[in-house]
Amino acid sequence: MARIHIESLSKEYQRKLCERKLKAQTIESLAASISKKYLQKKRALKKAALLCVFITLLLAVMTFFAPTASAGSRDAFLFSFFIVIFIEVLILLLTYAVICRIPRQFSKCLKTGYPELGIKYGYEQIVSGSLAEPKCSRQLPFSMGIEDIFRLKDSDDIVVVGFVHGLIRKGSAVHIIDKNDPSKGHGVAVVTAIELANKKRVLEVADCVAALRLKDGNKIKINLVPGMYLYRDVE
Numbered sequence: 001m002a003r004i005h006i007e008s009l010s011k012e013y014q015r016k017l018c019e020r021k022l023k024a025q026t027i028e029s030l031a032a033s034i035s036k037k038y039l040q041k042k043r044a045l046k047k048a049a050l051l052c053v054f055i056t057l058l059l060a061v062m063t064f065f066a067p068t069a070s071a072g073s074r075d076a077f078l079f080s081f082f083i084v085i086f087i088e089v090l091i092l093l094l095t096y097a098v099i100c101r102i103p104r105q106f107s108k109c110l111k112t113g114y115p116e117l118g119i120k121y122g123y124e125q126i127v128s129g130s131l132a133e134p135k136c137s138r139q140l141p142f143s144m145g146i147e148d149i150f151r152l153k154d155s156d157d158i159v160v161v162g163f164v165h166g167l168i169r170k171g172s173a174v175h176i177i178d179k180n181d182p183s184k185g186h187g188v189a190v191v192t193a194i195e196l197a198n199k200k201r202v203l204e205v206a207d208c209v210a211a212l213r214l215k216d217g218n219k220i221k222i223n224l225v226p227g228m229y230l231y232r233d234v235e
Contacts (some may be wrong), residue, residue, distance in 0.1 A: 007098070009034075009105040010202065017109035025141075026206045027114065028131075029167050031121040033204070034106055035131040041099045045092065052088050056081075062212055103127055142166040142174070143231040144212070147223055158194065158217025158224055167206040174214070174230045176222065187220030 013030065016022045022030075060081055107123035125131050143165045150159040168174070168191060176187040193213035194205050217224060 007102060009109070010104045012196065013206075014105065014109045014210065016207065017106070017114070018112045020074075020113045021039065022207055023166070024117070026167050027110070027117060030206070031106065031126060032131045034102055035126040035129060038099060038103050038130055039125060039129050042096075045095055045099060048095075049092050052092070056084060056088065100127070114132075142168045142172070143229065143233065144168075145223065146226050146228045146230065148226060150211075151218065156216045156218040157187075158214050159211050160214060160217075160224065160230065161211045162209070162230075164205055164208060164210050165205060168194070168210075168212065168232070169204040170180060172232060174232045176214075176220065176224065176228055176230055178222065178225075178228050184222045186225075187222045189214035189217055189220055191215075 013022075017027075052107060060077075063077055103123055103126040107118070107126065110121060111118045119125075121131065131235075144160075144162040146160045146162050150161075150162040152159065170191055170193065173188055173190050178184045191212050192215045193201060194203070195201050195211040196205065197209050212230070214224075222228075
């Protein structure tokens with residue numbers, strides 16, 4: 001049986017929001033990210049709706065004014081035409097409800113754990129698009145002390161494990177330094193995958209233990225060892 005996947009806010013984020021385990025800066029970044037994705041999907045839905053209207057009207061005109069169309073067939077067509085419109089509107093409304101699912105989940109959890117931030121980062125602000133402005137959608141500082149390292153077979157990538165402070169997304173570049181020996185300089189690598197403790201892969205993670213896969217980690221100019229430090233400045 002075919003299954004329809006409906007995107008939902010990560011259970012990890014829902015739990016941390018309800019239990020007040022996220023920093024204010026992390027909440028701001030999450031709200032901005034959710035708002036940006038909501039606006040992108042809303043724009044795509046508007047384009048789909050306009051396309052449906054155009055195609056439906058075009059087919060209606062072509063059928064209704066066809067030389068072979070009779071009065072009886074036209075009446076039947078009008079009935080079918082309104083049924084099609086009703087189904088299209090229903091599908092579009094259901095799709096919009098799905099698009100609003102994550103903003104509503106975020107807002108609900110925010111009210112539970114951080115009621116004082118509801119006005120600033122709540123549902124109305126997310127769907128209005130005010131949080132998706134460049135000053136709000138930038139990535140926040142991230143840091144992580146490397147607790148363990150795994151070198152992969154047949155790959156120059158390296159997996160580092162530690163507690164993530166702040167928020168990190170797949171595709172972000174991070175700096176690597178050794179605080180105990182700054183003379184080693186620093187390296188730069190790109191995070192190509194993120195995995196939680198339950199081996200679940202995610203696109204972003206905040207304020208929890210995670211494993212980050214660093215592209216070509218074996219090729220950077222400093223040799224990665226536990227105790228080193230990953231960080232990223234505000235963009």
